Amino acid sequence: MSGVASLSRTVDDNAPYDVEEVRTDFPILSEKIYGKPLVFLDSAASAQKPRVVIEAMKNLYEHEYANVHRGLYWLSERATDRFEQARRTVAAHLNAAHDHEIVFTRNGTEAINLVAATWGRTFLKAGDEIVISELEHHANIVPWQMLRSEKGIVIKVAPITDEGELRMDAFRALLGPRTKLVAIAHMSNVLGTIFPVKEIVASAHAIGAKVLLDGCQAATHQRVDVQDIGCDFYAITGHKLYGPSGIGALWGREELLDAMPPYMGGGEMIDKVSFEKTTWAPLPHKFEAGTPAIVQAHGLAVALDYMNGLGLERIARHENDVLRYANERLGAIPGLRIIGTAPSKASVVSMLADFAHAHDIATVIDREGVAVRTGNHCAQPLMARLGVNATVRASIGLYNRRQDIDALAEALEKVRRVFG
Amino acid sequence: MSGVASLSRTVDDNAPYDVEEVRTDFPILSEKIYGKPLVFLDSAASAQKPRVVIEAMKNLYEHEYANVHRGLYWLSERATDRFEQARRTVAAHLNAAHDHEIVFTRNGTEAINLVAATWGRTFLKAGDEIVISELEHHANIVPWQMLRSEKGIVIKVAPITDEGELRMDAFRALLGPRTKLVAIAHMSNVLGTIFPVKEIVASAHAIGAKVLLDGCQAATHQRVDVQDIGCDFYAITGHKLYGPSGIGALWGREELLDAMPPYMGGGEMIDKVSFEKTTWAPLPHKFEAGTPAIVQAHGLAVALDYMNGLGLERIARHENDVLRYANERLGAIPGLRIIGTAPSKASVVSMLADFAHAHDIATVIDREGVAVRTGNHCAQPLMARLGVNATVRASIGLYNRRQDIDALAEALEKVRRVFG
């Protein structure tokens, strides 16, 4: 389903791709902001979409749209086919053992909440422990806090080093007989650190705890193989994967999903309903109440096809090259400090400037057409740990290039002149 | 934001619109199925989308897309503006007192589940009663059954007449001192009945019960004024309102929403997060964890603008005309019985044929290009009440016309010839 252009680009799998050519796949990248070319460095918040994704959704609405699963007519069968094909694409992308281990959600946040509200509510009791880390996104903190309020579970927080790495010794020391779940980011949205997830899983499984990985960032920068990692749940979000807004997915091990009660009630997720008793549909429908995000699931699948067309390894190599360049170029700006320097990191440069407030930086560089994120990045506890209020974060997507970093650096120099 | 064409059509507010002209707004309606023109009579399951909606979403992705609420740069501000403008459009459409009474959800099902999981879990206790009706969609049955399993509440079911009307006497008799909520469809998706919601609200409020209306069907066929109706919660779903898949909305009274705990935890819905304590964002963000369905909210707003451009009253008049014609034309087919004959009904014709199974009917008429729904319509208890397994349901959208009914009638005659 990926464009012909991108297929032809994959002839030599090891050669880097032509980023200028790739950029033409993304309509928004030729926008002008205040008359200046857009320099988009906020893909970690949400990525831009290639034309094939936008067109695929348009086509579905224009030629094959209907509600899914319940219609016996051609359009409904087409739409159902697209939707279930999307599930297969996501399953293959994560190397899930079964297609029905993929549950479509609105976003990554809902994927994690689903686990907290069904698995957590059913299998955890007062005193049971969940281990998270200091650098979690709010999406992987708040659902567990809500469960804590309800059930009296205990949340233990594994510390990170100043560089942004998980302190594995301290992490292991938190694991104990009452640990039921380790819920941890595969990659940090603030520091870019990639956690050693296989080691984490091995330690957690050794004491019988399950592992949920928040893969909302990681899945956009590397190949994810849930069977190889060995985790139990994996959450992704479509809009960061060059797919549309309004779609995410939870992967869960079949036997765990089977044992979990449904999350929401309604159409699609039932087998038989009477006022007295209702029985649930088999996986994955048990967890997909109501009309799903049909077109968005298809859009996500096309986005994954697009990424695979470029090659996940090539994307990673390209992004890493830009990241290295960014570290050099931005690291050379006086008064600017890069935080998050773990050896294993991807795509993200978080910065603190001594010459201006992050808010002022964002405002000034916006006027140069440069889009970065400032603030706490939905990770207030991490900010507290780092002793800062806000950082300026530039994040690199598959379409960014060294010039984007140059534009950011020049804009930051301008900030220094205005405020310094 | 509605197309110029539709604006020019509203010059005389009372004149019926030209349905053939309106049909050209919907690209899919010119599709051919097995070489025959598509006759789409399944809008009650999901409506088709006008070009303005599809294009508006495409444009947002191509020119103004970014994550919302947290970015200080131009694109993010644009996207946020679109998203919050969509909220205002929905609020205005339902005549909500405040924009922040609109919570965006994935679909109507989630809107109802949100109320069950937050308001229900917090304010209901064992023995408290919820009154629903015999003709509810599973989306307005199963969430309450799940709450019943958890909390020991009691679900009482108000009966309907053979014509499909609510038996108001019996309904009132079910209301009592323990009734905390009446959760009822504004309009039936199977029979088309429109319930007397103002009367229902008056009776429920008289004994201090709250009222949730499932407006997933009703809102597509008439003007809804939640303040005039006087209800407490109102659920709608975008894909039936000519909007995209993946978006719905809950309207709730400010003071109720304020008193409810959040549903999901994550980004957007918090004020301050620390590992010890987290406080919630104000309405509506408290209920919108994670990246919302940004582009879909915009698409829904454009769809509502489109409907308003045509005129809600004119749409209703047009649909009622086609409905009357359908009753005559289909009612004249030997062996075919129309079920659901309440005086106050809209848009839906449910049928039973003595000459063929609903499944066979659907299969045969599909080959004639006619799309209708067969089955239990996610309303198994109603099917049981009516003593049938499945009905054939034709439903009428703003773009349907008498010819569509003729095509259906002819296809049904063909079924009679094949199976009769």
Place this chain on the structure above:
Amino acid sequence: MANLEKFEEFVDNLSQLDDETRFEYILDLARKHRHDPFPASDMTPEHEMHGCQAKVWIVHEQRGDMHYFRGHSDAAIVNGLVTMMTDSFSGLTSREIAELSIDHVRKLNLGSLTMQRQVGMMAMLKYIKKLGLAQAA
């Protein structure tokens, strides 16, 4: 794999038909089935296969090492499909049943009757395998 003669016959026949006649063919199967009616006494919940819009019953019998299936649906087209499935896969051994896969369903070219019905056929195959293998275990 032996004993798939009946199945191969269906595959052959269907592959030679166009959409219109394929449809007639399946309805014919359902009509033939009328002469060998499925007893009402077998239309019980324990024989009912869930998840279809139409009701489907399948009865399994083992004779020696061989498995036999009979089925019925209240909808004519589904009835034709059920007949196709039960006739195809009756007379197989447990081992042979274990080897059946969705490729067998795919080989039955249903033309425009695909997708939802293909899903239904897959479900039937699964159910047949479950019945056959439960017995074998």
Place this chain on the structure above:
Amino acid sequence: MANLEKFEEFVDNLSQLDDETRFEYILDLARKHRHDPFPASDMTPEHEMHGCQAKVWIVHEQRGDMHYFRGHSDAAIVNGLVTMMTDSFSGLTSREIAELSIDHVRKLNLGSLTMQRQVGMMAMLKYIKKLGLAQAA
């Protein structure tokens, strides 16, 4: 409504500027503010306004029937905007404060500094009204 002289002056000035100079103007307000620094002792949680990316503190005082505001932000641009708001709406009576509306914010033409910042300004206005009216009640 009386006493909105300072506000009208801002409206006038801003309307005559283009994007670039408007930006400078707001930064100038922040710089002027440096000569009348907001005491660190007032940067307490009770004076902090929530919901902004930058920290914002606003202190309210009532003298007779009149309300006076002083504010500060750790970010320069926000600081300029806070100054604009507190200067605009100081010296009003409770009744006058009650009548302030989002139209006032809209009149302050912020050009390309709109939207998020406009939202922030609305929030400040709301906060100012809350402070002023709580006192009045």
